Amino acid sequence: xxxxxxxxxxxxxxxxxxxxxxxxxxxxxxxxxxxxxxxxxxxxxxxxxxxxxxxxxxxxxxxxxxxxxxxxxxxxxxxxxxxxxxxxxxxxxxxxxxxxxxxxxxxxxxxxxxxxxxxxxxxxxxxxxxxxxxxxxxxxxxxxxxxxxxxxxxxxxxxxxxxxxxxxxxxxxxxxxxxxxxxxxxxxxxxxxxxxxxxxxxxxxxxxxxxxxxxxxxxxxxxxxxxxxxxxxxxxxxxxxxxxxxxxxxxxx
Numbered sequence: 524x525x526x527x528x529x530x531x532x533x534x535x536x537x538x539x540x541x542x543x544x545x546x547x548x549x550x551x552x553x554x555x556x557x558x559x560x561x562x563x564x565x566x567x568x569x570x571x572x573x574x575x576x577x578x579x580x581x582x583x584x585x586x587x588x589x590x591x592x593x594x595x596x597x598x599x600x601x602x603x604x605x606x607x608x609x610x611x612x613x614x615x616x617x618x619x620x621x622x623x624x625x626x627x628x629x630x631x632x633x634x635x636x637x638x639x640x641x642x643x644x645x646x647x648x649x650x651x652x653x654x655x656x657x658x659x660x661x662x663x664x665x666x667x668x669x670x671x672x673x674x675x676x677x678x679x680x681x682x683x684x685x686x687x688x689x690x691x692x693x694x695x696x697x698x699x700x701x702x703x704x705x706x707x708x709x710x711x712x713x714x715x716x717x718x719x720x721x722x723x724x725x726x727x728x729x730x731x732x733x734x735x736x737x738x739x740x741x742x743x744x745x746x747x748x749x750x751x752x753x754x755x756x757x758x759x760x761x762x763x764x765x766x767x768x769x770x771x772x773x774x775x776x
Contacts, residue, residue, distance in 0.1 A: 524550045530578040532558045563590035580604040591616045669703035686729040
């Protein structure tokens, strides 16, 4: 039995999706139909996790991402929306597919088959989705959405020289020396980045290995990092405690 939760505020879209899924899946249970962010937060705070979630992004009282920000769910999510500006952000929330409205039977079928393929690939011998959920729960970003003024910009993660925090705001600088705001704290960001590419130098900085030129001793027991791109007004210091780990990371050990 496949337990599905649908998060959608338009009745025709709900009925269409239910009809398509009922044709595709022999044994299916619609555990909940959620029509608002408020309902979603209430539901996931009291009920067990479904097998799969179909989720519209724009709801009457906000974006459905607010639900997943309030309560972490391990269930894979297939997002449906009439807009494509959130496509990269969707994959930060266990997203395995992104369907543009109006959805068709063919698109839903392909998304469901993708879910089944992932289930088969990552399932353990006991048939649980623990490995899949671990895989989905810690995605390694290839792009991020950053802000500059009123613009929201999709930026390749490989182009980021460093992330840093200042006055409780996270900023980043890219290889063009442009500065952007990023709406996450460094601890959450660190868990989402590829650890072979980025290193948490200290409480203030995360640095990209591809922009490190060298390092040298600083105040006898610390290290100071020299970047390949100059004229960036940031001094990255590695503490005595972190220095051995940093050297191994830089050497690829």
